[in-house]
Amino acid sequence: MVTVAALAATVTLFSGVLRGSHSSGALAAAPTAPTGTGFVQTGTEDTAALVAGLQQRLEASPKDAEGYAELGLAYQQRARETGDPSWYPRSDRALRRALRLAPGNAVAVGGLGSLALSRHRFRDALALGRRSLRLGPANARTYGVIGDALLELGRYGEAFRAFDTMARLKPSDGAYARVSYARELLGRPDDAIAAMRLALVSATDQPEATAWTHVQLGKLYWSIGRVGPAARQYRAALSAFHGYPYAFDALAQVQAARGRLSAAVALENRAVDTIPLPQFVSQLGDLYRAEGNRAQARRQYELMDVIRRLLVANGVKTDLETALFDVDHGIRTGESVTLARKARALRPSIDGDDVLAWALARNGRCDEALGYSKRALRLGTRDALKIFHRGMIERCLGHRSAGDAFLRDALALNPHFSILWAPFAKKELR
Amino acid sequence: MTAVLLGRRKATIVALALVGAALALLVLRFGSGPPAAQAASHREAPLIANDPPADITDFYMFRSTQAGQANKVDLIMDVIPFEEPSGGPNYYNFDPSVAYTFHVDNNKNGIARDVAFELRFTNEIRGAVNSLGLPLSYVGGVPPATGSVIPPITALNSPGLGLRQKYTITMITDGHRTTISPMTEKIAVPSNVGPRTMPNYDALAGHGMYNLGNGMKVFAGQRDDPFFIDLGAAFDTLNLRSPATDMLSGFNVNTIALEVPASLLTRDHHGPAETKQPWLGAYASTSRPEVTVRGEHGQSNSSHYVQVQRLANPLVNELIIGTKDKDRWNTLDPSKESRFLDYYENPRLALALSLVFGAPVPATPRHDLENALLKYGPTDPRYSELLRLNVSSPPGASWPNGRKPSDDVTDTAIQVVGGPAFAGAGDGVSTNDKVLPNVFPYLASPWDGRNRVHQNP
Numbered sequence: 076m077v078t079v080a081a082l083a084a085t086v087t088l089f090s091g092v093l094r095g096s097h098s099s100g101a102l103a104a105a106p107t108a109p110t111g112t113g114f115v116q117t118g119t120e121d122t123a124a125l126v127a128g129l130q131q132r133l134e135a136s137p138k139d140a141e142g143y144a145e146l147g148l149a150y151q152q153r154a155r156e157t158g159d160p161s162w163y164p165r166s167d168r169a170l171r172r173a174l175r176l177a178p179g180n181a182v183a184v185g186g187l188g189s190l191a192l193s194r195h196r197f198r199d200a201l202a203l204g205r206r207s208l209r210l211g212p213a214n215a216r217t218y219g220v221i222g223d224a225l226l227e228l229g230r231y232g233e234a235f236r237a238f239d240t241m242a243r244l245k246p247s248d249g250a251y252a253r254v255s256y257a258r259e260l261l262g263r264p265d266d267a268i269a270a271m272r273l274a275l276v277s278a279t280d281q282p283e284a285t286a287w288t289h290v291q292l293g294k295l296y297w298s299i300g301r302v303g304p305a306a307r308q309y310r311a312a313l314s315a316f317h318g319y320p321y322a323f324d325a326l327a328q329v330q331a332a333r334g335r336l337s338a339a340v341a342l343e344n345r346a347v348d349t350i351p352l353p354q355f356v357s358q359l360g361d362l363y364r365a366e367g368n369r370a371q372a373r374r375q376y377e378l379m380d381v382i383r384r385l386l387v388a389n390g391v392k393t394d395l396e397t398a399l400f401d402v403d404h405g406i407r408t409g410e411s412v413t414l415a416r417k418a419r420a421l422r423p424s425i426d427g428d429d430v431l432a433w434a435l436a437r438n439g440r441c442d443e444a445l446g447y448s449k450r451a452l453r454l455g456t457r458d459a460l461k462i463f464h465r466g467m468i469e470r471c472l473g474h475r476s477a478g479d480a481f482l483r484d485a486l487a488l489n490p491h492f493s494i495l496w497a498p499f500a501k502k503e504l505r
Numbered sequence: 506m507t508a509v510l511l512g513r514r515k516a517t518i519v520a521l522a523l524v525g526a527a528l529a530l531l532v533l534r535f536g537s538g539p540p541a542a543q544a545a546s547h548r549e550a551p552l553i554a555n556d557p558p559a560d561i562t563d564f565y566m567f568r569s570t571q572a573g574q575a576n577k578v579d580l581i582m583d584v585i586p587f588e589e590p591s592g593g594p595n596y597y598n599f600d601p602s603v604a605y606t607f608h609v610d611n612n613k614n615g616i617a618r619d620v621a622f623e624l625r626f627t628n629e630i631r632g633a634v635n636s637l638g639l640p641l642s643y644v645g646g647v648p649p650a651t652g653s654v655i656p657p658i659t660a661l662n663s664p665g666l667g668l669r670q671k672y673t674i675t676m677i678t679d680g681h682r683t684t685i686s687p688m689t690e691k692i693a694v695p696s697n698v699g700p701r702t703m704p705n706y707d708a709l710a711g712h713g714m715y716n717l718g719n720g721m722k723v724f725a726g727q728r729d730d731p732f733f734i735d736l737g738a739a740f741d742t743l744n745l746r747s748p749a750t751d752m753l754s755g756f757n758v759n760t761i762a763l764e765v766p767a768s769l770l771t772r773d774h775h776g777p778a779e780t781k782q783p784w785l786g787a788y789a790s791t792s793r794p795e796v797t798v799r800g801e802h803g804q805s806n807s808s809h810y811v812q813v814q815r816l817a818n819p820l821v822n823e824l825i826i827g828t829k830d831k832d833r834w835n836t837l838d839p840s841k842e843s844r845f846l847d848y849y850e851n852p853r854l855a856l857a858l859s860l861v862f863g864a865p866v867p868a869t870p871r872h873d874l875e876n877a878l879l880k881y882g883p884t885d886p887r888y889s890e891l892l893r894l895n896v897s898s899p900p901g902a903s904w905p906n907g908r909k910p911s912d913d914v915t916d917t918a919i920q921v922v923g924g925p926a927f928a929g930a931g932d933g934v935s936t937n938d939k940v941l942p943n944v945f946p947y948l949a950s951p952w953d954g955r956n957r958v959h960q961n962p
Contacts, residue, residue: 141828181829235798245832246793247556247810257798270796276602277556277793314640491883 077121122152140177143169147186151193156283158320158350160389167390179256181211188220192227195392195420200224215245222253229423231260231454239267248278248288255291260425261388262455264299271295286316290325298457302332302487324358332491336366353382357400362492376404394418399430402437403495412438425451425461433464441471459485459492463500470503479504557585558600559791561816562758563732566787566892567901567907568777569764571944575900576776577720579947580607580622581762581910582789582816583730588696590758590957594641596696596758597727599626599670601792604810605761610786611772613881615840615889617786621677622685624725624761626693628764634667642668646701647691658703661692661712665702668695672718672725674763688935694726696757699955707950722764728948729939730758731910735866735932755952762946769898777896784881786819786891788839803865812836817892818878818905819914824922825849825874843888849874854921877905877921910941910948924957934941 129146133139147170154162157214167190173183188203204221211217222237235257242250251274258267271292278284293308306329312322324345330339346352360375379400386393395418401411415434419427432447448465454459466481482500491497536626562583569577582605588597605624608617611800633644633655645665646657656667670693694713697706714724736750759765768774772782792810813834816822825848826834834845850870867873879888904912916931939949 214829215832239797242796243811244836246795246813251796254796254798261798273602273794273796276600277559 079184103395122149122156125149126153138176140180141175141182142178143173143176143182144186147173147183147190151186151190152283154193158352158393160386163190163194163389179210180215181207181217183213184210185220187219188217188224192220192223194390195227195395195422196390197224197227200209201228215241215247215250218244219249219253224268226256226260227422227424227426229256229425229427243461246273246277246455248274248281248284250274251277252288255295260299260454260456262457264295264457268292268295282316283319286312286319286322289315290319290321293325297328297491298459298489300487300491302329302491305329318345318349320346320352320355323349324355327358327362328491328494329495331362331365336362340366351378353379353386353396353400356382358494365494376406392421395422395427395430398434402430402434404439408437414439425454425456427466432468436464436468436471441468444468445472459489459490460496462488463496465490466500467501491504509786511577515777535765538649540611556813558598558759559568559603559793559813560584560586561791561814562586562786563819563910564789564816564892564945565908565910566785566894567909568767568894568896568898568902569945570900570909570947573953574764574945575765576778577764578770578785578894578896579762579764579945580787580789581760581809581947582607583728583732583760583948584760584791586730588727588730588735588759590697590755590757590952591954592696593698593954594916595668596698596954597641597757598668598696599624599672599693599759599761601626601628601670603793603813606792607763608788609770609892610889611770611784613782613784613885615786615885615887615891617788617839617889617891619679619772622763622765623675623677624672625675625732626672626725630667631667631669632664634665639667643695643698643702644705651769657701658695658698659705659709661694663931666695667877670725674723677946685721686715688715688716691715691723691725693807696727697951697953698952701955702791703953704839706953708907710950719769720764720766721769722762722945724760724762724946726760727757727938728760729950730751730946731755731937731941733913733934733937734915735934744746747750747933751934751938754938755957757951760946762948764945771896780897783895783897784893785896786817786881786889786893788815790815791824815839817890819908820918821878824918825852825878827853840889846875847890849879852920852922854910855924865926866922874921911936924958 097140104451113322114151124193124500126146126149129142129149133142133146136142147166147168150162150166150169154160154166163442166186169285170183170186170190173180174187177183184203185207188200188207191197191200191203200220201224204217204224205216207214207222218237218241222234222241225231225237237350238250238253238257242254243489244250245416251270251457255267255270255274258264258270271288275292276289289308289312293305293312296302296305296308306326309325309329310324312319312325316322323342327339327342327346330336330342335351340359340362343355343362346355347359358373360379363369363372383393383397394414398411398418400416401407401414407414411434415431421427428447429451430443432451435441435444435447445468448461448468451461461484462481466478468478469475469481470478472478482504486497486500486504524611530636532671549637562585563581564583565579565581567579568574569579571577582801584599584605585597603626605626607622609620610617611619633639634641644657644667645655645656645663655665656663661669672693673687674691675687675786676683692713694710697703703709710724710726713726716722730753732753733751735752738958766776767780768776770781770785773780775781777783790812792812795809795811811863817839822831822834827848830845830848837844838904850872852871852874855866855869855871874889876883881893893905895902898906901909903909903912904917908914913931913935916935919931920927920929937949941947941949
C-alpha cells in the first residue's frame, strides 16, 4: 500500500507539472512562456516562434512572397490562439504584400479567403477561394475555404460537395470536422460524432487543433443532451491544451446544467480572462443573471458593446451575433429586426433565417417570423435553440399544441440548450 | 565532399540550393502552415492539419547487407517527423485509423500493385496505467526506494506498458489479401521514455522484432531519425562549416521495417542470383478512411481509403513538386507522374539558381532527372515515380539503385540536380549522428526521453 501511495504521489507531482507549467495567462503571454519542459506542448509558443522566424527571414529577404504569405497565415493562427482581432489587419497587410510581390500566389489568395471567413465576409471569402482554386487547382484547404463560405451563404448542396472534395483530396482533421458539421446540420448527430472521432485521431500532436476537435466533439454530445460524455471531451481538450478557453467556456455550461452556478461563473471567468470573446462575455453575463447578480450581469452586457466595436474596427462583421444578443437580452428590440435583416442579407444561412425569425417574433411579428423559422429548420437540423424559437413562434400565432410540441422536442433533445431559454421553456410547459 | 572545400562561389550556390532544400524540408516536416484563424461565432475547422502519424519522412528499399541475408530485401518507412525524445506523457504512436502500406511493381510497368504489404495498428490501454487510471502512457521502476510494485518495462507484456499497440500485416498480391502469420502477436515497440522506466531499451526493442516464417521479419517502433542534413548552417546565411552539424541529431522517428526474401517480390519468384526479372519499383504510402457528407458513419473500419501521402525517392516531394500541387500529387498513384513532368524537366531550384547566378546547371528540359527518377531506363515509355532497385546488384548499392539509410541523398541530389559543376558538392554532413547498425532493422536505437540531446558529437 505504501508503494501505491508513493506512486500516487508521483502521479500527483506529474499532474502538478502538467497543470502548473502554464498559467491561465499562457495563451496571451505565449512568446515568453517557457518551452521544453517536455511534458506540455501548448502549441502557441510554436506559432509565436514561427512568426518570429518568418519576420527574421523577411528582414533578410524582403522580396520573399512565400514568406509573406506564410506570415499572413501565421498571424491568423495567432488570432485564433489569442482571440485578439488586431492580428487580422496584420495578416491582411502581409498577404497583400505577398500578392504584390507575386500576383498569382495561391497560398496568399487562399489566406485572404480564410481571413475573409474570420471576418465574416463570406461572399469575399467565396470569391477568393474560387480565385485560389484557379491558381492552385488541387489544394484541399481551398475547398475548405469555399465550403465554409458557401455554408454561411446558405448554399448547402454546393458546400457539402466542396467538403466531400476536400475529404477525398486530403483526409485530415479539418476535412473530417467539416463533414461532421455538415452531418450535424442534416440532423444526423450520431454520424456527425463518428466523423468528428476521425477528426480527433487525425489531429495528433497539434495541441490547438486537438483541443478544438475535443470541444467540437463535446458540443455534439451536448447537443443531444449527453452531458457526461461532453464534459469528458472538454476535460480532454484542457489536457491537450492547457488553459484552452473554449473548454472552460463549455465546462461552464456543464456546471450550470448541473446547477452549480458559482462554479460555472468561475470557469467562464477563466475563459473571458484568457480571451474576451463576445460569446464568452455574453454567457458570463447570462450566468451572473441566473445567479441573480444583476449588477455583474449588466457589466458584462455593457462590455459586449466595447468588444463589438473592437471587432468592427478590425474588419469583422458582427451583425448576426449582435442581432441575436440584442434580441435575447431585450436591447434595442425595435431596431433588432432591421439589424437581423441586414445580417441575413450578408449571411443567408439557416442561422441568418433563425435570428431574423426570432427578432421578428420578439417584436410580435410572428406571421412573418414563421416562414423564416421554417427555413431555419429546412435541413432537418436537430438544434434545440432553433426548435425552441419555432415553438415560441407557433405559440405566438395561437398554435398552442404545435408550439408546446416544439418546446418539448427542444427540451427532450437537450434539457440544457440555453442558460437563458431552457428554464423559460420548462416554465412555459408547466 | 564537404562544401567548405569547394570554391567560394560554388559553396555559395550549393548553400543556396540547400536553403531551398532546407525550407522545403522544414515545410514538409513541420507541415505546410498553421490552421486558419477563429473569430467570433461561426465554426471554423482547422484549415491545414499537420498529420504526423501519416507523415512519411523517408522510405528505404535495399538488398540486405547483413551477413548471410543477401537474398533478402528490406522495406523501411519512417513516420512522425522530429520526434522530441522527451515528448511525454503520450510520446509517439502509430495511428489506428491509418493504413501504412509498401507497394511494389515487379514487371516494370510502373504500376506498383503487384505486391503490397499493409500494416494496421490497434490501441490497448492496459496494465497498471489502466487499473490505476494514471495520466501516463508508460510507468515502471517506481518507487525505487521501497521496492517496486510496478516493475520496469522490460518486455512487451510488462504491466507498466500502459498504451500498447498491436498490429497486423496483410500481403496483397494482385489484389488477393493474405494475413501474414496471424498467430504471431505483433506489438509495436514503445517510445524510449528513459532508463528508469525502460532500463534495457535495446533488449525491449529486440522483443519487438518478429520472425514471421518464410524468411520474413518485421519491426515497428521508435528509432533514431536516420536522415542527416545541416539545415542550421544553411539557414544562417550560408554559414557552412566543417565539421557540420546534423540538424536531425537527437530526434527520433517511428519506423516500420519489413524484411522479405527477394523471391517473394520478384515476378518470377526467384532470388537475386537466379531471377530474370531483377527490377523492383516501390513506394510507401499512408491512407485514411474516406468519408462523405451523405455517406455512412465513416468509422475507422471503413473500406474505402484515401492516400494521404506517398514517398518513393527522397527529396522529390521537397525539391521537385510545387506546393500548390502537393495535395493532388500525394493522392495520385505514382504511375500518373506524367502529369507532373514539367516539375522534373524544369526543376525550380536549378532554374532559380541559373537565373540569379548564371550558374552552370544543365540545360532544360532535364530528361536526365526523368530518367533517373521516373523510368526503368531511357527507353521506358512510362513515367512512374518509384524507388527502383535491381535486386541482382550486389548488396550495398546506393540511391538511386534502391536506397539504404546510410546513403547521403542530400549530396547525391545536389550533384544530380546541379550537374557536372556540382561534382563533389554537398552539405558537409555525410553520416548519421548515431552509427547505423548493419543488422535488421538497420536503424539506430532511439534517443531516450530523459537524456535527450540535440547536438552532434
